Every structure is written in C-alpha cells, then in structure tokens.
Amino acid sequence: MTFGLAISEHTHPSGHPPSSETSLMLKPPCVENLDALQGSDPAELVARIDDVRKQTTNLLLVCSLQRRRAQNRASQRAFRERKEKHIKTLEAQLSSLETEHSKLLHCHHEQRRMLDRMKAHVQELTEEIETLRCSRAGDQVAQFTTFDLVPSAQVGDVTSPHPDRRNDTDTHT
Numbered sequence: 750m751t752f753g754l755a756i757s758e759h760t761h762p763s764g765h766p767p768s769s770e771t772s773l774m775l776k777p778p779c780v781e782n783l784d785a786l787q788g789s790d791p792a793e794l795v796a797r798i799d800d801v802r803k804q805t806t807n808l809l810l811v812c813s814l815q816r817r818r819a820q821n822r823a824s825q826r827a828f829r830e831r832k833e834k835h836i837k838t839l840e841a842q843l844s845s846l847e848t849e850h851s852k853l854l855h856c857h858h859e860q861r862r863m864l865d866r867m868k869a870h871v872q873e874l875t876e877e878i879e880t881l882r883c884s885r886a887g888d889q890v891a892q893f894t895t896f897d898l899v900p901s902a903q904v905g906d907v908t909s910p911h912p913d914r915r916n917d918t919d920t921h922t
C-alpha cells in the first residue's frame with residue numbers, strides 16, 4: 750500500500766519554470782506491509798507514526814507555501830495589469846487636458862489681443878472727445894467775443910434768463 754503526493758513540473762500553477770523545491774518528487778513515507786508492523790514494538794510504531802506525521806506536515810506546508818506563492822504571483826500580475834490600465838487612462842486624460850489647455854490658451858491670447866485693440870480704440874475715442882470739447886469750448890468763447898453780453902438796448906428791457914427769478918432792473922412788478 751503506497752501513499753504519496755508528487756508535484757510535477759508540468760502542473761505548475763503559475764506557468765513559470767519550476768523552482769528547485771517543486772522539481773523534487775515529494776512523497777510521504779509509506780507503509781508497505783501492514784503484516785510486518787503487527788509484531789512490532791508499540792514504541793517503534795508510535796515513533797514511525799510520529800515520523801509519518803512530521804513528514805506529512807512538512808509536505809502540507811510545502812504545498813501550502815507553493816499555493817501561496819502562486820496566489821501572490823497572480824495577485825501581483827493582476828495589480829500590474831490594473832496599474833498599467835490606470836496609467837493608460839491617466840495618460841489619455843493628460844493628453845486630452847493638454848489639448849484643451851492649448852485651445853484655451855490660444856483663445857485667451859486672441860481675447861487679450863481684442864481687449865488691447867478695444868482699449869486703444871477707447872483711448873482714441875477719449876482723446877477725440879477731449880479734442881471736441883476743447884474746440885467746442887473755444888467756439889463758445891469765440892461766440893461770446895463776437896456777441897455782446899449786454900445788448901445796446903436799454904437796460905430795463907433786459908429780461909432775466911430765468912423767468913421765475915426777479916430781475917433787479919425789472920421795475921414792472
């Protein structure tokens with residue numbers, strides 16, 4: 750009767766080449782003949798059973814360790830794939846934002862140029878208004894110089910520019 754567990758290099762869960770630990774054939778000790786053990790010393794049987802338990806425990810630990818390593822490799826591979834996907838998403842987002850930034854910067858420069866042109870136009874119009882005001886004031890002064898402030902008519906005939914005010918020279922009320 751044979752008990753055993755063999756780890757083959759063809760059944761490695763990760764698909765990677767097997768390590769030196771997995772390339773060995775791992776077998777727990779086996780009991781070949783039960784009839785030979787029937788007449789044995791009980792202490793010898795207990796020692797043999799303990800030996801089988803230790804070797805079986807070691808074999809289970811090795812299998813558990815191999816399973817854990819395979820699980821870690823799979824987790825690391827999944828993490829790397831998620832990381833790559835996230836990096837590609839961020840790169841696409843960066844590219845999109847750079848394009849949008851470029852368009853907005855161009856639009857900003859165009860609006861800045863338009864604003865500068867409008868400011869210059871406002872300055873020109875302001876200067877023109879000032880020029881017109883000065884020339885109009887000069888025309889008004891020129892009108893007063895050509896126009897007598899007090900007409901040659903009698904002072905009593907002069908009416909107040911404000912009809913509701915009483916003129917000092919007005920004697921008719």
